[in-house]
Amino acid sequence: MRFIFDKNTWQEIFGSISKNKVRTVITVVGVLWGIFIYIALSGAAKGMDNGFESIFETIAKNSMFVWSQSTSMPYAGYKTGRQIQLKLSDAEMMENRIPELQYIAPRNVKGFFGSSPPIIGRKNKTGSYPLFGDFPAFTKIAPKKIYDGGRFINDEDIAEARKVAVIGERTQKELFDKEENPIGGYLKIDDVYFQVVGVHKFDQSGGFGGDGDIFIPFTTFRKLYNTGDNVGWFSIAAYDDVDVVKVEENIKNLLKNLHQVHPDDDRAFGSFNLGEQFNKIKGFANGITFLSLVVGIATILAGVIGIGNILLISVKERTKELGVRRALGATPAEVRNQIILESVFLTMIAGVMGIILGAATLSLINKMTENIDFPYTNPTVPIPYVIGALVIMVVLGTLIGLIPAQRAVSIKPIDALREE
Amino acid sequence: MIEIKDLHKSYQMGSNSLHVLKGLNFSIDEGELVAIMGSSGSGKSTLLNILGMLDEADTGEYTLDGVPIKNLNETKAAKYRNKFLGFVFQSFNLINYKTAMENVALPLYYQRVARKEREEKALKYLQQVGLKEWATHLPSELSGGQKQRVAIARAMAAEPKVLLADEPTGALDSKTSYEVMDLIQKINDQGNTILVVTHEEDIAHMCKRIVHLKDGVIVEDKKVEQVRASQYV
Numbered sequence: 001m002r003f004i005f006d007k008n009t010w011q012e013i014f015g016s017i018s019k020n021k022v023r024t025v026i027t028v029v030g031v032l033w034g035i036f037i038y039i040a041l042s043g044a045a046k047g048m049d050n051g052f053e054s055i056f057e058t059i060a061k062n063s064m065f066v067w068s069q070s071t072s073m074p075y076a077g078y079k080t081g082r083q084i085q086l087k088l089s090d091a092e093m094m095e096n097r098i099p100e101l102q103y104i105a106p107r108n109v110k111g112f113f114g115s116s117p118p119i120i121g122r123k124n125k126t127g128s129y130p131l132f133g134d135f136p137a138f139t140k141i142a143p144k145k146i147y148d149g150g151r152f153i154n155d156e157d158i159a160e161a162r163k164v165a166v167i168g169e170r171t172q173k174e175l176f177d178k179e180e181n182p183i184g185g186y187l188k189i190d191d192v193y194f195q196v197v198g199v200h201k202f203d204q205s206g207g208f209g210g211d212g213d214i215f216i217p218f219t220t221f222r223k224l225y226n227t228g229d230n231v232g233w234f235s236i237a238a239y240d241d242v243d244v245v246k247v248e249e250n251i252k253n254l255l256k257n258l259h260q261v262h263p264d265d266d267r268a269f270g271s272f273n274l275g276e277q278f279n280k281i282k283g284f285a286n287g288i289t290f291l292s293l294v295v296g297i298a299t300i301l302a303g304v305i306g307i308g309n310i311l312l313i314s315v316k317e318r319t320k321e322l323g324v325r326r327a328l329g330a331t332p333a334e335v336r337n338q339i340i341l342e343s344v345f346l347t348m349i350a351g352v353m354g355i356i357l358g359a360a361t362l363s364l365i366n367k368m369t370e371n372i373d374f375p376y377t378n379p380t381v382p383i384p385y386v387i388g389a390l391v392i393m394v395v396l397g398t399l400i401g402l403i404p405a406q407r408a409v410s411i412k413p414i415d416a417l418r419e420e
Numbered sequence: 421m422i423e424i425k426d427l428h429k430s431y432q433m434g435s436n437s438l439h440v441l442k443g444l445n446f447s448i449d450e451g452e453l454v455a456i457m458g459s460s461g462s463g464k465s466t467l468l469n470i471l472g473m474l475d476e477a478d479t480g481e482y483t484l485d486g487v488p489i490k491n492l493n494e495t496k497a498a499k500y501r502n503k504f505l506g507f508v509f510q511s512f513n514l515i516n517y518k519t520a521m522e523n524v525a526l527p528l529y530y531q532r533v534a535r536k537e538r539e540e541k542a543l544k545y546l547q548q549v550g551l552k553e554w555a556t557h558l559p560s561e562l563s564g565g566q567k568q569r570v571a572i573a574r575a576m577a578a579e580p581k582v583l584l585a586d587e588p589t590g591a592l593d594s595k596t597s598y599e600v601m602d603l604i605q606k607i608n609d610q611g612n613t614i615l616v617v618t619h620e621e622d623i624a625h626m627c628k629r630i631v632h633l634k635d636g637v638i639v640e641d642k643k644v645e646q647v648r649a650s651q652y653v
Contacts, residue, residue, distance in 0.1 A: 008529060019517035324513045327474065329502020329530040329578070331495040409494070414474040417513065 013341050020314070024346065027310045031350035031393065032357070034303030038296025038389055039358025039381055045289040047366065047379025052281050054377050062102075062244050062275040063141045066251055067233035068259075069270050075262035084259050084268055086231040093258060094234075098250050100242040103140045106231040108133035108221050113232070120214065122175040122187040129171055129212040131189060133221025141237040142209070149183050150198025153217050161219040165194040169202045170211040189216070192224060244275030293385075300392060304347060308400030311343055315404040322408050323416025332409040339408050343401025344394055351393045355386060421582060421613050422448040422471065427480035429466055440466045441477070442636040448582075448615070453608040453646070455624035456617045458633035465586060467633065468617045472505055472584050473497045485581045502530050506575030510587035512567040514559040520546060520570045521555040527578035545573040549603055565596035572603055576612075583607065583614040589623055595652075601626045602649035622647070 017024050068084035091104045110131045111117025117128035139152050146152055157164050167182065176182045182196045194216060202211035222228060238247045252269050261268040322335055362379045369376045429441040440463045448454055458464040469475035473492060482489045484504055514523045524542035546552045549569040559567055568588060575583055585604065589597035601623060608614050616627055624630050625647045632640035
């Protein structure tokens with residue numbers, strides 16, 4: 001191994017490489033292209049992965065909605081087609097019976113799912129916006145960004161059934177003047193005055209909900225519309241590491257039990273499992289990452305084989321030179337090592353250049369997609385991938401260099417010199 | 421310096437065996453300038469290749485500077501070549517992407533001489549062959565005679581025991597040939613042992629001894645009055 005650290009060896013290799021410029025450039029381009037594809041692809045895949053991640057960032061990844069419908073099977077003396085009504089007590093039962101649940105937020109709404117919206121008025125302006133009755137836990141499941149100075153509904157609001165409201169950006173724009181601070185201001189919801197305590201920022205990537213939504217305490221909502229213990233639907237978040245499909249099943253089974261629904265009745269409760277959807281997209285992104293790795297490595301392989309090919313030709317071209325070197329006292333090992341080191345050196349140079357070029361391309365794409373709605377954020381290639389690629393290149397460069405190197409030493413110096 | 425006894429060499433040509441060297445005996449002392457003459461097919465190049473350890477004899481003994489040369493593997497042969505021998509070829513065999521100086525320094529590289537020392541030595545030998553100003557030129561920028569002088573400088577750079585020259589003037593016109601022979605004579609004057617393979621009578625007579633080969637045997641081995649090449653230059 002001494003020869004690797006010998007300055008003379010490198011001077012000789014550098015000399016041979018730099019004096020055969022065309023060969024060197026052609027050789028380098030192949031591997032450079034390979035590593036460039038590898039870096040660009042896996043970086044882009046990572047960027048897309050991050051992009052999906054940030055879309056779902058605003059909502060708990062293990063969350064789901066559960067609502068009630070009407071039964072499709074007779075059970076326990078009840079006829080088919082009975083409308084099931086979710087109750088506040090269901091939440092307690094779920095909390096007690098299903099330990100995988102992190103948050104449960106019972107919700108009610110007016111002005112959504114077919115119910116007529118309330119009239120919201122302020123001074124001489126009126127409008128209609130969806131009105132939600134909510135618990136503070138809701139923001140843990142679907143985080144809402146509240147503008148400075150404001151807040152979301154808190155526990156005291158619930159306990160005292162305060163008449164406070166969190167309004168949307170659009171509501172603010174339409175009901176309040178431009179210079180006016182809405183916090184502390186009042187608006188009329190179906191003839192009852194509410195004080196505005198917060199304005200939530202509308203997040204387009206959030207997916208659900210709009211920019212006009214108004215949130216009031218669940219308890220206030222129930223008083224206002226006389227809904228009693230009725231619940232429109234549940235927003236539920238499970239802990240991160242649990243199987244959301246299983247949890248969803250458990251929840252439904254519990255609800256069937258509580259509301260005396262046939263265990264096989266799949267129509268009585270509806271649900272939308274965001275966690276499951278998220279996992280699907282995540283799986284898709286993982287697939288793309290894997291694919292990009294495979295394609296990238298295959299391209300590197302092709303490039304390295306190209307290097308081997310060109311070195312093989314160049315060994316043929318340099319037969320005489322190698323014969324002269326051996327006549328002058330180069331041992332077969334020295335000739336072999338030189339060819340292999342040339343191969344590895346070229347591979348490495350090409351690799352490093354490819355990595356730099358790939359990284360530059362990634363950051364360029366990142367700049368270009370910064371302000372458009374496209375799931376692509378912060379495309380990075382993990383360091384282990386880069387190091388892995390370099391290791392692969394060195395190993396392959398050595399292996400592929402062995403072929404021309406072996407050929408170079410298999411020619412007897414006398415035959416090499418005789419060749420014209 | 422060189423001692424060979426009953427040297428045989430034959431080549432397999434398909435089913436035929438070609439007996440090229442048929443029992444050669446001779447010895448060369450230090451400081452000699454020997455011409456090996458013969459028409460093509462006489463076995464003179466084969467002899468030189470065996471002396472140069474580029475090829476191996478079938479039977480017979482070969483002693484170089486007291487070292488018996490036998491059972492060589494490639495690595496050992498390379499070491500001996502590097503230590504004992506300097507080669508000059510008919511077609512110069514300079515490495516075309518290396519400058520004159522780098523070419524001359526190459527054998528020193530395989531002796532693991534440090535770069536600086538290599539370059540100093542290379543320049544010294546280039547100066548000896550009168551091409552110091554051409555040190556940074558590539559072979560393609562040199563004339564035939566200059567190339568051969570660079571090749572001689574390269575052969576000398578490793579300070580070998582014996583200089584082996586295979587038709588050193590074969591690719592040169594007669595004026596340049598004499599220049600090269602003048603150089604070889606001067607190197608010989610310094611006490612170096614030199615073997616020149618040639619088929620040209622006038623070149624052979626510029627040596628001090630002529631060994632005549634014919635059909636694989638030595639037919640004549642005589643000392644001659646050396647003709648100095650400098651009178652033609």
